[in-house]
Amino acid sequence: MSFLGLFQRLPIKIITVALLIIFTVYLIRKSIRLFFDKTSFLDEKREETLMHFANQVTKALGLVFFFIYVLSHFFQLEKLFTGSVVVAGALALIFQHIIRDYIMGLTYLFERQIHLGDYVIINGNRQGVIEEISMRYLNIRQYDGYLYTVSYSSITELQNGNRGRRRVNESLVLDYKQNPDDAFKVMEEVAQTCNEKYGEYLLKDENGVPVESFQFNQITELNVDFRGHRYSLSGLVKEADYVEAGKKVRYELAMAAYKNDLMMAESPNTSH
Structure with missing residues (x-):
């Protein structure tokens, strides 16, 4: 069997695409890290926060592209997304909350309202240190040791104590x-x-x-x-x-x- 014929087999194609996506994500993350290492217009804490967020974004985008590629071999995606009003309506409802989380997360991040390691009070009743900044939520390590996860869209009030x-x-x-x-x-x-x-x-x-x-x-x-x-x-x-x-x-x-x-x-x- 020729190499071209082997490549045409679905499992080999999927594995190859997965490896290409992983390599691309690695290159993007490496490029961002090198950019921060070569520049100094942002403080170290800000760079770490942006790098952490970039890792989350590239991971999510890589998974999305991979699943779309796999599904395209089993379904006609155009008919799948446009042929059912009920499915389209349900997806729109789900994505409404997800997109709002993404937009609010980007707002908090790029307005420099939060950084990794900041001590924050969420909605007046949850407080602790920001341990992880995801695309859709924050992980807050409380003083009692519990990890509190809150989506950006559910944050009505955020107090940041790390301002000196x-x-x-x-x-x-x-x-x-x-x-x-x-x-x-x-x-x-x-x-x-x-x-x-x-x-x-x-x-x-x-x-x-x-x-x-x-x-x-x-x-x-x-x-x-x-x-x-x-x-x-x-x-x-x-x-x-x-x-x-x-x-x-x-x-x-x-x-x-x-x-x-x-x-x-x-x-x-x-x-x-």
């Missing part, structure tokens, strides 16, 4: 029966203690003056889960010190609540 500054915002939820005047006095003392003990964590201006010291923000929320009121304390700290500063502030709040017998809010279902 972070605001520590900790609070106590106290019972309705707690006298606010007593609680105010304790919280003011905690803010003063934090400024004295942990002032090195605070973000400072060019003159060495804290941009925003630890301060008591009074009652920031009433009727929290029908349990009590939230008394909050905040301070603007350096990004690198955010986690440690948060731990210190929480400790001081817990110690102050213990020493001053503050009445912590409890669940209505708690039985004694």
